[in-house]
Amino acid sequence: MFFEKYDPLKEEMFAVLDKDGKVINKDEEPDIDDETLLKMYRTMVLARVADVKALQFQRQGRMLTFAPVQGQEACQIGPMAASDTKDWLVPAFREAAAMLYKGVTLEQSYLYWYGNERGSQFDEGVNVLPVNVPIGSQVNHAAGIAYASKILEKGESVFTYIGDGGTSHGEFHEGVNFGAVYDVPMITIIQNNQYAISTPRAQATKAKTLAQKAIAYGIPGIQVDGNDVLAMYRVAQEALKRARNGEGPTLIEAFTYRLGPHTTSDDPSIYRSDEEVEEWKTKDPLIRFRKYLSNKKLWNQEKEDKLQEEMKQYVIKTFKKVEKTGQYGPDDVFDFNYETMPKDLKKQKEDYLAYLKESEGE
Amino acid sequence: MFFEKYDPLKEEMFAVLDKDGKVINKDEEPDIDDETLLKMYRTMVLARVADVKALQFQRQGRMLTFAPVQGQEACQIGPMAASDTKDWLVPAFREAAAMLYKGVTLEQSYLYWYGNERGSQFDEGVNVLPVNVPIGSQVNHAAGIAYASKILEKGESVFTYIGDGGTSHGEFHEGVNFGAVYDVPMITIIQNNQYAISTPRAQATKAKTLAQKAIAYGIPGIQVDGNDVLAMYRVAQEALKRARNGEGPTLIEAFTYRLGPHTTSDDPSIYRSDEEVEEWKTKDPLIRFRKYLSNKKLWNQEKEDKLQEEMKQYVIKTFKKVEKTGQYGPDDVFDFNYETMPKDLKKQKEDYLAYLKESEGE
Amino acid sequence: MATLTLLGAINHTLEQQMEKDKSVVVFGEDAGFEGGVFRVTAGLQKKFGKDRVFDTPIAEAGIIGAGVGMAINGLRPVAEIQFSGFMFPGYNQIAMHMARMRNRSRGKYSVPMVLRMPYGGGVRALEHHSESLETLFAHIPGLKLVIPSTPYDAKGLLTAAIKDNDPVIYFEPKKIYRAFKQEVPEEEYTVEIGKARVVQEGSDVTVVSWGAMMRDTLKAIESLKDEGISVEVIDLRTIAPMDSETVVESVKKTGRFLVVHEAVKTLGIGAELISRVNEGAFFHLEAQPVRLTSPDITVPLPKGEHHHIVDQKRIAQAIKKLANFE
Amino acid sequence: MATLTLLGAINHTLEQQMEKDKSVVVFGEDAGFEGGVFRVTAGLQKKFGKDRVFDTPIAEAGIIGAGVGMAINGLRPVAEIQFSGFMFPGYNQIAMHMARMRNRSRGKYSVPMVLRMPYGGGVRALEHHSESLETLFAHIPGLKLVIPSTPYDAKGLLTAAIKDNDPVIYFEPKKIYRAFKQEVPEEEYTVEIGKARVVQEGSDVTVVSWGAMMRDTLKAIESLKDEGISVEVIDLRTIAPMDSETVVESVKKTGRFLVVHEAVKTLGIGAELISRVNEGAFFHLEAQPVRLTSPDITVPLPKGEHHHIVDQKRIAQAIKKLANFE
Numbered sequence A, B: 001m002f003f004e005k006y007d008p009l010k011e012e013m014f015a016v017l018d019k020d021g022k023v024i025n026k027d028e029e030p031d032i033d034d035e036t037l038l039k040m041y042r043t044m045v046l047a048r049v050a051d052v053k054a055l056q057f058q059r060q061g062r063m064l065t066f067a068p069v070q071g072q073e074a075c076q077i078g079p080m081a082a083s084d085t086k087d088w089l090v091p092a093f094r095e096a097a098a099m100l101y102k103g104v105t106l107e108q109s110y111l112y113w114y115g116n117e118r119g120s121q122f123d124e125g126v127n128v129l130p131v132n133v134p135i136g137s138q139v140n141h142a143a144g145i146a147y148a149s150k151i152l153e154k155g156e157s158v159f160t161y162i163g164d165g166g167t168s169h170g171e172f173h174e175g176v177n178f179g180a181v182y183d184v185p186m187i188t189i190i191q192n193n194q195y196a197i198s199t200p201r202a203q204a205t206k207a208k209t210l211a212q213k214a215i216a217y218g219i220p221g222i223q224v225d226g227n228d229v230l231a232m233y234r235v236a237q238e239a240l241k242r243a244r245n246g247e248g249p250t251l252i253e254a255f256t257y258r259l260g261p262h263t264t265s266d267d268p269s270i271y272r273s274d275e276e277v278e279e280w281k282t283k284d285p286l287i288r289f290r291k292y293l294s295n296k297k298l299w300n301q302e303k304e305d306k307l308q309e310e311m312k313q314y315v316i317k318t319f320k321k322v323e324k325t326g327q328y329g330p331d332d333v334f335d336f337n338y339e340t341m342p343k344d345l346k347k348q349k350e351d352y353l354a355y356l357k358e359s360e361g362e
Numbered sequence C, D: 001m002a003t004l005t006l007l008g009a010i011n012h013t014l015e016q017q018m019e020k021d022k023s024v025v026v027f028g029e030d031a032g033f034e035g036g037v038f039r040v041t042a043g044l045q046k047k048f049g050k051d052r053v054f055d056t057p058i059a060e061a062g063i064i065g066a067g068v069g070m071a072i073n074g075l076r077p078v079a080e081i082q083f084s085g086f087m088f089p090g091y092n093q094i095a096m097h098m099a100r101m102r103n104r105s106r107g108k109y110s111v112p113m114v115l116r117m118p119y120g121g122g123v124r125a126l127e128h129h130s131e132s133l134e135t136l137f138a139h140i141p142g143l144k145l146v147i148p149s150t151p152y153d154a155k156g157l158l159t160a161a162i163k164d165n166d167p168v169i170y171f172e173p174k175k176i177y178r179a180f181k182q183e184v185p186e187e188e189y190t191v192e193i194g195k196a197r198v199v200q201e202g203s204d205v206t207v208v209s210w211g212a213m214m215r216d217t218l219k220a221i222e223s224l225k226d227e228g229i230s231v232e233v234i235d236l237r238t239i240a241p242m243d244s245e246t247v248v249e250s251v252k253k254t255g256r257f258l259v260v261h262e263a264v265k266t267l268g269i270g271a272e273l274i275s276r277v278n279e280g281a282f283f284h285l286e287a288q289p290v291r292l293t294s295p296d297i298t299v300p301l302p303k304g305e306h307h308h309i310v311d312q313k314r315i316a317q318a319i320k321k322l323a324n325f326e
């Protein structure tokens, strides 16, 4: 029903809020309890502060390369808030906000970007896959996880994320198609942030919208204002309904913008203008959502100041901890490739330990 | 213009002839001179006879595994007849008919399926790529050939073929998308013969038509009666117009049927019924085209009998020649991997020749 | 006890494991309804239903990547690649994910998955249907690779692979799918992954091979039985992790080493074995170790195959030469 | 004569070749407008236009496969894979087509294409950004693989690669992209593909390395200069076709052989070199040949990298040990 109302070929963008946080689509305003609304906002702020701080740490040489999420918090928090704990998140590499909402700790997130695999050893019950770097390949994992959920009757749905550039990849095609063929409970969210590193969206594909790629797989596709957390929540809700009813996958194009660099190694000023960035800053998902909350009397400047300070302190404390605990011994290198270490690898480890011991004296 | 009239989402099938070879779409009946019409028919018959005979040779243990083309001659001959000599054909593995029309000799075709690479050493000026086995990968070659044609201003257009099953492959996605992004002169023809080996079309993708996959790439897509050689000619003509005008790629779904087995190793009775096959035999592209030619007074039973006999003799003679010349010496193995043979490989060849000499005496 | 071909043993093992363990699923191109182009999975869909035994779209990255996902979420997928030459489009998933998910997640997620694929030449097939790609798996940390040469090992290794909590590549020597039969116990058993088998003890020369080539090797040795050469024959059986210990111990005894394989020479498994023999038994070597392999060229179409893969005669000749070297 | 970094030499060579030969085109993810994430292709689009220098969709099979097509139809594509770890989705095109088109068509079609990719570790990068995948190319017949370790060779090998009528994989040791400068002649010249370079002659030990590891090797030797060990150092430079002759001749002289590489041990290039040294200089070997490589594990994230790749200290220690072995 819901998806039939929106034709991806018409370039209609589904939205609930306008730029000023006012509800422009009353019928589709999701009914979210206050506690959840506040949790959503808190996580968006946490993700933002963590990002801003990490950029600073990185410039100080204390943090390694990472992929900032600034500007894309709504595409990530909306769907995660609409989902159950047991539903899965299969991220690409720019989903720090979604991961935090799903129960990955900031410490883990930082530890990962600090260069340590322990940051991907999420807690029991946190159904999140590690950061996935090879573009598109996560979509196939999502299809498989959803397939298992379906035939084991687990009732879990699966969210996976990909970028606009990623939709050109063969693995995206195979994964979405695989999910569609078996009607698995899988929701693919394209975060169209307008660029793949320096390459503009128009260079990725000639299709006018990315949502219309759904037609190739015989599933619904919809373009959504990705800076509108309520719209993202609402659409995810409907996609989840389909998933849970055994109606199969949905493809969501979240129209958004990356406010920061691609990664900390990137210099976006080479390929985009300040004006463009400034224009998008006026659509900042956090500001819009904050205004909505204020209109609902759930938020005010005092709370905002307090939260900002709280998050800042928390983030700094967490990063300092990571700097202490994030180091790496030989066991970390050798012990996780297999459940049981093969004999020849054991020998290599022994040799290396012997070398370390031997050279200690020098 | 042309393609806008046909909406792949509406499951309209473009056709010119009905089952009995009568023109049902006068406006779109292509204007083809008699000589070309007869060349088209002759090649269809040659392909058919070569196929039937090869199946016999194979059962006699004289021919190796091959992929029969029976039933799909129209999808192949129509577009090739519409194209220029300099236009390219980038086949998958079931395009024997198209290859013959483009100037691959029957001897070469047979030699290839007989198990000898010399069968892919086509003559100068024959712009055809060798049989391509890894599904989907040829589409990327086509995109590249078309890109070169475009920027070198060669005026060549490129046809590539793929099966219904192949459209699920990531390489199909990447290739068609690549071509679309750069508006290259490339035409992708999906021969939807209803099966990928034993797997029915419906299992390849949930999309109702394969033509609608074009929407994902922002290019025109059309579903065509693939057993109607005039429809295939006509559509190819329009696609070529686009290609030559720099308007970019077109995707054509040719709705057809493989009358024979997938390959000679396949037993289709496992997965499809006799009734289904019989039903499709009534739509045999050769019969339809022959009726059309008869209606045009270009053909009659006498000519048919003569042609059949001529082709049979030609095919048998050619195969016998291949049996004589198709053997393989060590030079054939070693000499074609590099323009200049590397030293270490030279040594390996010498050693092997020495071994052959040594063991000759035994 | 049943008398089974290698193919029969695989089919029987899949059926047995699917019966014992509800989490085992089987899929691949044409692997469901028709039971695979070689009929290795024949009968399974009928018995276990379409959810557990199914046909996939033609999409190797999809098959393997979805398999990784299934394995993460509670299934034990046994996926089929129709021919090993078609694993290439899925190699990203194999090398970057199957092999790495455990390490990447520090053990939170593992991939108890088996990837079956028929491999090897000698069946007069089309291009890409005859490759021997051991190296491409054995070079990747995190992967195991096993290759049975007998029905007994086919069952034992496949059972071990399915029970393994890490991914296992399972190569099937299609040339000998139906070449001979052997008694195979009905009850479940495993053959340890990572353990070579000494097929025959001997003291003059050590010969290592595996898969279909094992048969040619044994025939070659049979043809030499009047020559008075005592050959120790090892079926490597697991390519990764490589049981070099067994090989090294043997070479310490014989001082002479020959490896025979279908893959090309450069960076074939023979290169690794020679290096390990050097590392483990250098001062026992009485002659230069020898690789008998295909030359470094693309697998020819069938009419040229006999110039590519070594045969019984060449193996016999190489053994004789090595044994007689002074 | 200009003084250039390795990266600068590549950029200069691309520009020179594009100027001389209108059929050369350059493309890859972000390789056009911004000139690549490392800026290797910076300035080229501006100079030669968008048709000849362009950004591609993120699609490695597309990039490489289209490159094969371009090469068939009259262009000389120089395609970039952003990091060698992302070649996997395009490996099918590399191994099945780039490498085979000439053979498949018996010479009617050739693939005069260069596939550039930054490779190797030591730059504290994300997962998949530090791989050393030499083996995956050198094992495939029909492919050439070159790796420069100096700006001079970077230009000479790239020029040779572009002029080669067969496909060449060109690995760029990104760790030393900007590590040092060297005089590079302005005029066009080639360095022969398939020819190793004897960096330093010596009589006690032969050490072979390449790429970024060459630098660590040379530093290690420098650190040993008071030990009285005469080391012959070879920069392999071309991995395929492998110039084992130069290596074998050296080992005949020294009797001792060490290979140092970044890739994992099992089936790394070291395995092939040891096998060839065995085949060519077995009776000259005075000590067991030695591989100094990364262990057989997945490349760790940056915090663990120093436990993975060998360093100058370990190289020095290995040379000393080998030289002193009796």
Ligand SMILES: Cc1ncc(C[n+]2csc(CCOP(=O)(O)OP(=O)(O)O)c2C)c(N)n1
Residues within 6 Å of the ligand: A094, A133, A134, A135, A136, A162, A163, A164, A165, A166, A167, A191, A193, A195, A196, A197, A258, A262, D029, D058, D060, D082, D086, D089
């Ligand atoms: C298979 C593969 N190829 C190349 C890369 C290098 N790479 C990392 S991010 C990126 C751009 C991604 O763009 P998009 O999909 O739009 O996601 P975004 O970064 O904008 O979130 C590229 C090319 C990669 N990670 N994986």
Ligand SMILES: Cc1ncc(C[n+]2csc(CCOP(=O)(O)OP(=O)(O)O)c2C)c(N)n1
Residues within 6 Å of the ligand: B094, B133, B134, B135, B136, B162, B163, B164, B165, B166, B167, B191, B193, B195, B196, B197, B258, B262, C029, C058, C060, C082, C086, C089
């Ligand atoms: C990448 C790849 N995977 C698997 C195969 C094995 N295979 C050969 S033909 C075929 C079915 C192809 O079906 P379709 O695309 O519909 O073409 P058709 O055979 O019907 O012409 C398969 C799976 C292959 N050739 N390439």
Ligand SMILES: [Mg+2]
Residues within 6 Å of the ligand: A163, A164, A165, A191, A192, A193, A194, A195, A196, A197
């Ligand atoms: Mg993007």
Ligand SMILES: [Mg+2]
Residues within 6 Å of the ligand: B163, B164, B165, B191, B192, B193, B194, B195, B196, B197
């Ligand atoms: Mg088909």
